[in-house]
Amino acid sequence: MEPLLRSVRGRRLLPLGPALLVLAAALVGRDLTGLPALILALAAAAGVFWAVSWVAEQAARSRLEECRLEEELLQSQKMAAIGQLSSGIAHEINTPLAVIGQEAELGLMELDLPDLKAQAGLDAARDNLRQIALQVERCREITHKLLSLSRKMEAIVQDTDVNALTEDMVLLVEKEARLKDIELRRNYAESLPPVATDPALLRQVILNLLNNANQAVERQGHVVISTDMPARDRVRISVEDSGPGISPENMAKLFTPFFTTKPPGQGTGLGLSMCMTIMQRLGGAIQAASPPGRGARFEILLPLRPNGRGD
């Protein structure tokens, strides 16, 4: 019984059951009396109820699916628009930034010329210029990240051992985690097949998620890192933390560029939006969940082979 019910054909035949029951009730019902009739009537009623609820569930499910697709489309359109806008701004700002940086550098050199070098009271001016150069560098980091959000860089696909790659990233954050009393628990699937993906891009995503998880826990807690295969052609890497979780209103904005809940100076709010861009480029997906009373859980899904390339 089990295998038939699990198969697609079995599921398609399933609705026939109640219909047969009702038919049987209609045909033999007249000849039966007493208890058998009652049982048959009850069974028929149950069958009808089951059939109706099955139809209702199908309808609800397809509506839900429709909503989800619509939402995904909206989200990806929004991301594309934001990416375009921010790269436009980044591009425009880069030129004046370069000029400011060069002028500050020139100023510093001029202050070092022989006739000015001996002059007292110019140290403050030097500090000012150095500070300007430093802040320009900070702005450049931001514009660089913004530009990488919309860059149409194609992934370079190599056979990748996802467990080993994940473990590399875990090792990198482990010392910081230990200092903060955060335990990193590994839960890797045994014998994952190699995944054809861009390892350099994947490293960025995993490192970002691990870093976020560590920052969310803050102190004393744990982060669980798992790998598995939810389907025959997919590998999943998840990072689950014991932090405060994500509120529903923040959940909707999670992947929006510049959205951050970290204290000023600790994050630009570009990490997760970059992860999203990368995962789209890799033909995969990134999802977040935060069940009430528990920490946040991030999942990335990777196809074993990128779309359209076959094996």
Place this chain on the structure above:
Amino acid sequence: MENVRVLVVDDEKDFVDLFVNRFNKRNVQASGAGSGPDALKFLQEQPVDVVVLDLKMPGMDGIEVLKEIKKRHPLVEVIMLTGHGSVEAGLQGMGHGAYDFIMKPFNIEDLLVRIHKARERKVLNEGRQG
């Protein structure tokens, strides 16, 4: 397969020498540089497939060198050498196009595998551009 051309950049001369010696015995054409500016000069003069770059160097630090390398020679792949726990540097390095990184102390075989993967990527990338 042709030898991989590797440039090791680290301010510790002993480390660079050891490295170059051991790698040259293994079909890797290794050279060394003691600082960022030296490395950039070398890259201008000779073709290199993979740079193994120390993050912590006096003067021009590893991230600065990485940015310059990627700007001038975008096809050259860079593997960063880091101490344990430099998460911020790791994030920055990956963001600026480092291919991989390895933590000190490391196993030479492990680094060799990474170098070959980095070179594979460079070849794939060149094939695409050509």
